[in-house]
Amino acid sequence: MRGDLSHHLEIKGACASYGRIQVLKGVDLTLGKGEVVALIGPSGSGKSTVLRMVMGLTLSTAGEIRLDGEAVNYRNPASLRRLRDRIAVVFQQYNLFQNMDVMRNVTIAPLKIKRRPRDQVVADAKRVLAKVGLADKLAAYPDELSGGQQQRVAIARALCLNPEILLLDEVTSALDPELVNEVLDTIRGLAAEGMTMLIVSHEMAFVREVATRVILMDDGQMVEAGTPQDIFDKPQTQRARDFVGKILRH
Amino acid sequence: MNYTFQWGVALQHLPGLLEGAKLTFIIGFLTFWGASLLGLVMAALKTYGGRIARRIVGAYVIFFTNTPALVQIWFLYFGLPDVGIVWDKFTCMLIGLTLNSGAYLTEIIRAGFISVRRNEIEAAETLGFSRIQQVWYVIVPHIAKTIYPALANFFIVILVMGTSIGSVIGVQELTSQAKDLATVDYRYLEVFTIAAAIYVVLTFVASITLALVGRWAFRVKAKIF
Ligand SMILES: Nc1ncnc2c1ncn2[C@@H]1O[C@H](COP(=O)(O)OP(=O)(O)OP(=O)(O)O)[C@@H](O)[C@H]1O
Ligand SMILES: [Mg+2]
Numbered sequence: 001m002r003g004d005l006s007h008h009l010e011i012k013g014a015c016a017s018y019g020r021i022q023v024l025k026g027v028d029l030t031l032g033k034g035e036v037v038a039l040i041g042p043s044g045s046g047k048s049t050v051l052r053m054v055m056g057l058t059l060s061t062a063g064e065i066r067l068d069g070e071a072v073n074y075r076n077p078a079s080l081r082r083l084r085d086r087i088a089v090v091f092q093q094y095n096l097f098q099n100m101d102v103m104r105n106v107t108i109a110p111l112k113i114k115r116r117p118r119d120q121v122v123a124d125a126k127r128v129l130a131k132v133g134l135a136d137k138l139a140a141y142p143d144e145l146s147g148g149q150q151q152r153v154a155i156a157r158a159l160c161l162n163p164e165i166l167l168l169d170e171v172t173s174a175l176d177p178e179l180v181n182e183v184l185d186t187i188r189g190l191a192a193e194g195m196t197m198l199i200v201s202h203e204m205a206f207v208r209e210v211a212t213r214v215i216l217m218d219d220g221q222m223v224e225a226g227t228p229q230d231i232f233d234k235p236q237t238q239r240a241r242d243f244v245g246k247i248l249r250h
Numbered sequence: 251m252n253y254t255f256q257w258g259v260a261l262q263h264l265p266g267l268l269e270g271a272k273l274t275f276i277i278g279f280l281t282f283w284g285a286s287l288l289g290l291v292m293a294a295l296k297t298y299g300g301r302i303a304r305r306i307v308g309a310y311v312i313f314f315t316n317t318p319a320l321v322q323i324w325f326l327y328f329g330l331p332d333v334g335i336v337w338d339k340f341t342c343m344l345i346g347l348t349l350n351s352g353a354y355l356t357e358i359i360r361a362g363f364i365s366v367r368r369n370e371i372e373a374a375e376t377l378g379f380s381r382i383q384q385v386w387y388v389i390v391p392h393i394a395k396t397i398y399p400a401l402a403n404f405f406i407v408i409l410v411m412g413t414s415i416g417s418v419i420g421v422q423e424l425t426s427q428a429k430d431l432a433t434v435d436y437r438y439l440e441v442f443t444i445a446a447a448i449y450v451v452l453t454f455v456a457s458i459t460l461a462l463v464g465r466w467a468f469r470v471k472a473k474i475f
Contacts, residue, residue, distance in 0.1 A: 055375075055376045056375075056376075057372055057375065057376065081378060084376060084377070084378045085378060088376070088377075089376050091369070091372075091373070093369055095367070095369035095370055095372065095373040096370075096373070097370055097373070097374075097387075097388060098367075098370070098392065099391045099392055099395050099468070099469075100391075108377075108387065109377040109378060109379070112379075112383065112387065113377065113378045113379060113383065114378070141469065157377070161377065161378075
């Protein structure tokens with residue numbers, strides 16, 4: 001049985017706004033060790049904002065976020081640094097550093113931020129890049145790579161921080177269909193290794209396959225949560241039935 | 251066409267012309283760095299400053315890009331003494347050209363500021379970069395790379411076109427030297443041919459150096475020819 005009783009990451013009653021518009025209206029979410037929780041929901045429902053809020057890119061206006069039971073203080077740089085030390089994120093748009101080659105993209109944070117020894121960092125990076133199938137692209141620059149390759153570099157970059165939790169935001173949505181699978185394979189591999197992940201995805205077949213739990217969001221709120229079978233096969237609420245009906249129809 | 255070239259006579263002036271070339275390079279070099287620094291500050295103000303700062307920078311850019319550099323330098327050299335400010339011609343030349351080039355560089359550098367992708371900054375943030383590390387590792391290299399070709403190009407413009415304005419107020423740079431030395435024995439054609447050749451060598455060496463630096467530092471695939 002996957003999932004730990006002690007919740008790794010907990011979001012309680014979190015609200016967030018962009019300017020005067022409230023986009024998260026009380027979000028509750030727990031992520032146990034080794035769990036893969038999938039966040040699904042229509043466009044604009046606030047999925048990305050949940051991840052941004054966890055990483056401290058968007059500040060919550062109410063509620064709290066706990067890591068191993070301890071509330072994170074996002075206004076305290078040291079507290080924020082500790083959180084970013086343990087959680088890594090990959091966004092929808094592969095945001096690699098354009099002026100650095102693949103190797104440097106992947107190693108800069110471990111070298112310059114975490115100040116780990118060079119040989120070890122380079123060896124780690126090579127191993128991780130090989131794992132995502134990019135062993136032969138170490139010296140390439142982002143603009144010389146395909147979208148799928150760039151996204152895999154972004155995942156490798158996150159993994160090289162040895163995160164305990166990985167957040168993935170629709171990492172396949174900007175890719176051509178034939179590139180989607182290479183990225184999904186990478187994530188499947190991580191799930192099999194027991195990586196704790198919170199993933200936002202529109203790939204429902206994939207979600208059903210890797211997620212231990214699925215949370216459906218709509219309009220800044222959680223509509224329904226459960227196992228993939230619960231959500232996809234016997235949704236309880238009307239909103240969930242509508243959404244599932246719509247996505248399963250195409 | 252029965253002009254008899256007398257290169258021997260003209261070549262006697264070569265040391266004087268090279269002396270002028272040296273000054274041309276010095277003015278170009280100092281102006282470029284001064285103007286880059288000025289442009290950097292102005293571009294930062296225009297991008298991140300308040301409304302008043304942005305207005306002032308806007309007025310500066312419009313004023314200096316819409317009046318000839320020659321007029322600006324004349325203003326400093328002939329105009330300012332009337333209100334009691336007397337600078338020597340070298341200073342007038344340098345300040346005038348720096349203010350003028352700085353206005354153009356403000357726009358070039360600002361394009362660099364605008365081009366920094368919010369994405370990359372956020373990525374750096376989530377990877378744990380501090381604010382200073384973000385500037386140093388992400389923002390500055392990005393700006394440098396983006397504007398390098400335009401910057402290198404502008405250096406050549408200053409070096410050739412900008413500095414030659416000095417001849418009008420008698421700064422002894424290459425054009426000025428050529429003009430004076432040519433009148434010594436009226437070998438205009440020869441002396442100006444040599445001066446032109448020196449300009450070509452100067453810009454050629456500068457272009458190649460800049461292209462190599464760009465290729466090495468920023469992967470700029472610059473065309474040398
Ligand atoms: N920077 C921003 N400024 C203002 N409003 C924003 C900003 N980013 C997002 N929003 C708004 O916040 C709401 C939630 O956006 P969010 O990106 O979290 O949705 P999402 O569920 O990730 O959607 P998608 O599936 O399209 O990625 C949307 O209504 C969006 O318009
Ligand atoms: Mg999103």
